[in-house]
Amino acid sequence: MKRIEKKDIEALYQSLGLANEEYVVVHSSLLKTGIINNEPVSALPANFYQALTNVMGERGNIFMPAFDYSFPSCREVDLRSQSTSIGVWPEWFRSQAGMIRSAHPMFSYCGKGPKAKAICQPDVVEFNSFSSNSTMARLIENNAMLLLQGTHIGVATIVVQCEAMLGVKYRFLKSFHGDLVLTNGECVSGDYYHFCFPFNNEYRENYTLLEKRLLSTNKMNKKSLGSGDVYAVKLNDLFIEIKNLLESNPFALLEHPPQNYYHVENGKEVATPVL
Numbered sequence: 001m002k003r004i005e006k007k008d009i010e011a012l013y014q015s016l017g018l019a020n021e022e023y024v025v026v027h028s029s030l031l032k033t034g035i036i037n038n039e040p041v042s043a044l045p046a047n048f049y050q051a052l053t054n055v056m057g058e059r060g061n062i063f064m065p066a067f068d069y070s071f072p073s074c075r076e077v078d079l080r081s082q083s084t085s086i087g088v089w090p091e092w093f094r095s096q097a098g099m100i101r102s103a104h105p106m107f108s109y110c111g112k113g114p115k116a117k118a119i120c121q122p123d124v125v126e127f128n129s130f131s132s133n134s135t136m137a138r139l140i141e142n143n144a145m146l147l148l149q150g151t152h153i154g155v156a157t158i159v160v161q162c163e164a165m166l167g168v169k170y171r172f173l174k175s176f177h178g179d180l181v182l183t184n185g186e187c188v189s190g191d192y193y194h195f196c197f198p199f200n201n202e203y204r205e206n207y208t209l210l211e212k213r214l215l216s217t218n219k220m221n222k223k224s225l226g227s228g229d230v231y232a233v234k235l236n237d238l239f240i241e242i243k244n245l246l247e248s249n250p251f252a253l254l255e256h257p258p259q260n261y262y263h264v265e266n267g268k269e270v271a272t273p274v275l
Contacts, residue, residue: 034226061113075178
């Protein structure tokens with residue numbers, strides 16, 4: 001694995017314009033980026049975070065997904081202790097003192113910074129984390145920078161938020177009833193929603209065209225660091241490009257056009273042929 005220097009990280013963040021950003025949401029795979037010279041692997045999350053905060057400064061607000069997908073099976077989640085299942089850096093970030101965590105059992109976000117509480121609203125339950133009044137919607141409204149470090153646009157769930165805002169028909173809301181303990185200790189029972197594809201995998205996402213469009217129009221910046229690539233795109237630009245793609249082809253973000261749309265009746269996914 002390629003080794004890098006600490007100064008390389010800050011130089012990269014500077015080149016992506018992060019010194020001018022107030023909000024950044026990070027998806028990452030740090031080991032695909034590289035190992036820092038003279039630093040243990042265990043220190044990667046802290047070193048990358050320090051570099052990011054050095055560049056963004058005191059006004060910077062950093063967000064990372066703290067997703068976990070066990071709720072449909074267990075139906076009980078305590079956000080004070082629930083770990084994230086999507087990577088080392090997000091889990092390290094979640095465990096830091098003073099972290100703010102939004103209130104959804106599957107799609108919560110953690111945030112740190114002067115406006116993290118206003119974005120994550122930890123004391124307000126998000127029954128539907130893809131609604132117009134959700135953490136992801138507020139990140140789009142504030143035109144956050146999406147930073148994809150060592151990974152790609154295909155992992156960015158905020159694309160699904162854009163699809164929800166644009167009313168795509170190939171996804172549907174599916175509820176899971178259970179108990180959620182917020183970070184303030186309050187327990188809230190209710191139906192929590194996912195904006196999802198059918199369980200039978202009849203169709204899946206494919207963001208290849210979206211990535212090509214973002215790069216070719218210079219809306220998404222791509223830089224190399226160590227063994228991997230780092231991408232950065234403003235969420236307003238992402239939303240507009242998705243909107244344009246879907247207007248020209250409503251299935252532009254799918255591997256292939258669906259034969260059926262789906263909805264839920266009596267707890268079961270029901271197919272309706274696409275006309």
